[in-house]
Amino acid sequence: EAGVAQSPRYKIIEKRQSVAFWCNPISGHATLYWYQQILGQGPKLLIQFQNNGVVDDSQLPKDRFSAERLKGVDSTLKIQPAKLEDSAVYLCASSSGLPDEQYFGPGTRLTVT
Amino acid sequence: SQQGEEDPQALSIQEGENATMNCSYKTSINNLQWYRQNSGRGLVHLILIRSNEREKHSGRLRVTLDTSKKSSSLLITASRAADTASYFCATVYSTLTFGKGTMLLVSP
Numbered sequence: 054e055a056g057v058a059q060s061p062r063y064k065i066i067e068k069r070q071s072v073a074f075w076c077n078p079i080s081g082h083a084t085l086y087w088y089q090q091i092l093g094q095g096p097k098l099l100i101q102f103q104n105n106g107v108v109d110d111s112q113l114p115k116d117r118f119s120a121e122r123l124k125g126v127d128s129t130l131k132i133q134p135a136k137l138e139d140s141a142v143y144l145c146a147s148s149s150g151l152p153d154e155q156y157f158g159p160g161t162r163l164t165v166t
Numbered sequence: 167s168q169q170g171e172e173d174p175q176a177l178s179i180q181e182g183e184n185a186t187m188n189c190s191y192k193t194s195i196n197n198l199q200w201y202r203q204n205s206g207r208g209l210v211h212l213i214l215i216r217s218n219e220r221e222k223h224s225g226r227l228r229v230t231l232d233t234s235k236k237s238s239s240l241l242i243t244a245s246r247a248a249d250t251a252s253y254f255c256a257t258v259y260s261t262l263t264f265g266k267g268t269m270l271l272v273s274p
Contacts, residue, residue, distance in 0.1 A: 086262075095170075095254045095264030096209070109261055144209065153197070155262060157209040 055079065057158035059145050065164045071133035074161045078126070078147030084108075085122055086155065087130050088144040096144055102128065103150070135165045170198075170255040170265030178271045185242040187268040189255030190235075197258045198231055200240050203267070204251035212240075212253075245272045 058077040066072050078085050083104050088096035099118065101108040104125040113120065117136070122128040132139055142162050146155040173188045189198070200212045215222045215231045215238070222229045228241040242249055252267040 093266070095256075095266050098261055098263070101261060146209075153258070154199070154211045154214060156211070159208045 057145055057147055057156055059143075059158035059161055061161055062159060063162050063164075065166065066135055068137055068165050069134040071131065072135055072163060073132075074130045074143050074145075074163075076128045076130070076145030076158060078128070078145070079156055081149070082147035082156070083125070083150045084148045085128050086146040086148075087120055087128070088146065090142045090144055090160070092141070099130070132163075135163075137165050139163060140165045170257050170263065172253070172255055172265045172268040174268060175266070176269045176271070178273065179245060181245060181247055181272055181274050183245055183272075185245050185249070185270055185272070187240045187253050187255075187270070189238045189240070189265055191238075191255075191257045191265075192236065193257075193259065195233075195257045195259055198229075198238050199256045199258065199262070200227075200229060200238075201254045201256060201264075202251045203254065209254075242270075245270075247272050247274050 060075050085102045087099045089099050090096040099113045100110040100120045102122040105122045120130045142160040144160045145158045148155045170189045170191045197216045199214045201209050203209045213224045213229050215229050226243045231238045250272045252269050254264050254267045256262045256264045
């Protein structure tokens with residue numbers, strides 16, 4: 054079974070630039086999550102989708118972050134404009150529906166200079 | 167805010183020894199999960215314990231849950247160098263909330 058795919062794996066941008074991350078969940082998984090993991094901390098949930106609807110985006114900085122999940126499969130997370138404090142690893146995860154075992158992708162390491 | 171708090175923040179042991187990590191949390195949960203993260207394999211689910219369970223085993227892993235004290239522990243027995251990683255507890259009510267993790271170093 055193929056795992057959660059993410060791209061790119063690494064990205065370096067300057068502050069005030071924009072960036073987009075892509076995630077393809079495990080086939081058949083209805084629930085998709087985006088997490089932000091700052092160095093030395095645990096992952097923090099940014100947004101949760103159930104199919105193509107948003108379940109929880111309470112911790113998403115909506116003035117600069119946006120996410121979509123068209124057709125209930127792939128998802129993109131965008132940051133515009135980026136700030137230095139956005140430097141982190143962005144993890145995508147999927148699950149079969151319940152908030153139980155989640156399967157994580159390899160992450161995208163973002164560096165904002 | 168992150169709910170779980172792991173203790174200790176870092177742990178260094180020799181191969182063959184047991185490693186114990188603790189997690190405390192603040193609010194009601196449906197279940198509690200432990201994850202491992204290393205550079206090679208990313209974040210991997212280890213074990214899930216439900217709020218009505220007190221102890222669970224999986225291979226060399228033993229997890230306990232005390233909902234009255236809002237705490238959990240993860241025991242890794244007969245540790246190996248390959249167990250070197252960061253370990254996170256994650257509490258689940260409606261979403262998954264991670265702690266800051268314990269960094270485990272197992273030396274040969």
